[in-house]
């Protein structure tokens with residue numbers, strides 16, 4: 001998440017004392033530190049000095065105007081009315097959204113707050129949620145004008161707005177975006193910018209290469225980007241990028257979910273290109289199980305699917321996808337000469353947050369490595385999201401139906417295209 005964590009905030013007063021202890025004459029500074037510690041204990045935790053840096057670092061990516069969070073947490077006046085809710089949300093670990101079980105894997109975009117961050121926010125609220133001295137405030141964190149990619153190299157928009165009705169169920173809609181690129185493009189960073197955010201359940205942007213003519217139904221085209229609430233732009237490490245071959249179109253597939261108000265949507269895709277051709281091509285692959293038959297009332301229905309990599313690949317990220325009955329999900333990998341390893345475990349899957357988990361360190365998977373995905377479903381009446389516990393559930397596009405997909409991104413030798421990586425059961 002390098003893109004979004006550009007600036008490290010000035011540390012809060014309390015913590016600034018500690019490095020002195022180690023770096024300078026111990027006794028003199030120990031005395032200073034103790035005095036500072038006592039003063040701290042007496043004065044309340046304040047918004048400007050203590051809470052705001054955490055909000056900037058951890059919350060404003062979503063809680064600012066125009067983004068996914070329902071209210072901005074930028075100024076004191078905006079934040080103060082939410083103080084109690086903030087305390088509850090961080091103490092219960094409902095916010096920021098993050099679902100990877102700490103047992104397994106390390107992720108570059110891990111949003112988990114440190115204990116210190118939780119304690120500071122909670123203490124700020126317990127101390128009366130005071131503003132404090134505005135001179136203690138970190139500089140206002142600056143964000144791009146729109147979206148999260150500053151001055152993109154390309155911004156492609158749906159050709160015309162789509163009218164989303166107030167109610168009903170819509171089939172997936174597909175829109176062609178002509179690129180007009182006069183050569184190959186290596187995409188270093190990409191962001192889907194939803195138009196009518198509330199009416200959009202998810203967006204998938206496919207790269208339809210020259211000669212491909214599909215307009216509906218499943219496709220084997222590579223995905224450039226996936227958006228769902230909580231998604232942020234993806235930026236690949238230098239030297240790795242998505243390829244849009246010359247002459248390709250983008251096809252934007254959108255699942256609209258009406259919410260009681262007729263609205264118009266015009267979603268766009270922003271991209272930043274790599275300056276030079278990349279030595280690795282990023283491909284999005286998937287393991288999926290189409291043959292789903294989840295019995296009515298079943299609370300722990302397990303589905304497993306696995307595939308073998310036909311070529312060497314560097315595993316970059318994981319993105320599990322299920323619908324309302326999704327309960328848990330897990331990826332494991334088996335490499336030659338090593339015991340199977342759990343890469344990601346989500347013990348409490350949450351349909352409303354479709355997140356991508358980016359490995360802190362890419363993992364080299366040699367040709368022949370086996371990657372496996374397991375999903376669990378709760379089709380019982382105890383699942384509060386279950387739209388109907390009395391039916392057998394099958395694969396389908398709508399949220400009342402189910403899916404079982406384990407997406408994963410790999411970086412490969414650019415000589416390979418996606419077809420040479422298609423993973424089968």
Ligand code: HEC
Nearest residue numbers: 058059061062068069070082085086089094095096097230
């Ligand atoms: C990835 C985006 C994202 C991040 C990061 C995020 N939020 Fe949220 N937040 C949301 C969205 C969307 C909602 C509304 C839906 C919901 O409640 O799940 C929400 C709801 C809330 C609510 C009100 C509802 C409730 O459950 O109490 C609070 C309070 C809140 N967030 C606080 C925070 C704080 C504090 C942080 C940072 C420590 C944070 N959020 C980080 C997206 C985010």
